[in-house]
Amino acid sequence: MLRHLCKLATVLILLVTGSSLSAASAAKPIVIKLATLAPVGSPWYDLLLEVAHEWQEITDNQVVVKMYPGGVAGDESDLVIKMRLNHIQAAAMTAAGMSEIDRGVWAYSLPLMIQEFNQLDWLRAQVSDVLEQRFEEAGFVVLAWADVGWTYWFSKQPIYTPDDLRKQRIFTWSDGPNIEGLWKSGGFHSVSLAATDILPGLQTGLIDAMATSPITAATFQWFGIAKNMCPLRWGVMTGGILINKQTWEQIPEELRPTLAAVAKRQEVKMMSDIRYMGDEAIRVMQGYGLQVLDLTPEHFKAWESFIKPQWTHLRGLLIDTTMYDWVMELYQDLPPPDASAPIPISE
Secondary structure (H helix, E strand, O other), X not given: OHHHHHHHHHHHHHHHHHHHHHHHHHHOOEEEEEEEOOOOOOHXXXXXXXXXXXXXHHOOOOEEEEEEOOOOOOOHHHHHHHHXXXXXXXXXXXXXXXXXXXXXXXXXXXXXXOOOHHHHHHHHHHHHHHHHHXXXXXXXXXXXXXXXXXXXXXXXXXOOOHHHHHOOEEEEEOOOOOOHHHHHHOOOEEEEEOHHHHHHHHHHOOOOEEEEOHHHHHHOOHHHOOOEEEEEEXXXXXXXXXXXXXXXXXXXXXXXXXXXXXXXXXXXXXXXXHOOHHHHHHHHHHOOOOEEOOOOHHHHHHHHHHHHHHHHHHEOOOEOHHHHHHHHHHHOOOOOOOOOOOOOOOO
């Protein structure tokens, strides 16, 4: 009898212990490691931090976001690989990194195509659903699209015309498609580097110029060496916040719409905050020695005459042929530039 009671007690202990372990397992939070090149204190980092805090608050810490800023997890191509391997689960990155998944993201960034944000908003409204579907098919969920700002040429020596650019060693992304050959065929000297190597590249003379946004040039202090800015809007730098689909689907289904809505609200905030920081960043950098060059109408015409015929060479190289052909059709209906157009609000 005593033996039976001992056995019964042992079974009860195991059952209670098992239940406790199951409860603990159920309560274990979903940890999302989110990496970005954006450093601590940058506007992009601050907005990402808001998303992280709000997600944790909404889910009562069922979803915990750990931030890895400043490139500590690697360059953007590294982040894509790590998301695929689930070493990290999410990333905020530029189109250069996103193009490692789908080259269609370069649709927004053809040189000289878009000259005001209302044009970007219109084009994004046409193609974003298709791009998001393509990303999902590749195993990623686009939580939000992001703006990094207008890109301008920052250089050690002044750049007024394409011929001036030919005299400089220019940075090109090591992420994404290899377009060094295209640059070289035009008589340019391009150097392919990781974004994290731009500053040492400038310091050592490996590169002399790069096309980037004013906020980026100010944040990473590149303008301290590349002290000349050509005020031609070379293009618009975009990006996004991604999470791998495997992790997204681990989040309880009833929570996903709310979390997605948080990211979409930050998308609008990113537009309203960051879009208009570019001019302020230029003014601040001018106070520290940045020279903004004066371009004549003839200079602008020289750039346009040179660049637009080059678009066709980017078909199938920078952008996949399907997206390129569609964007060229849409370009015929692109609205005229309107700096006063309001930012569209996601529904």
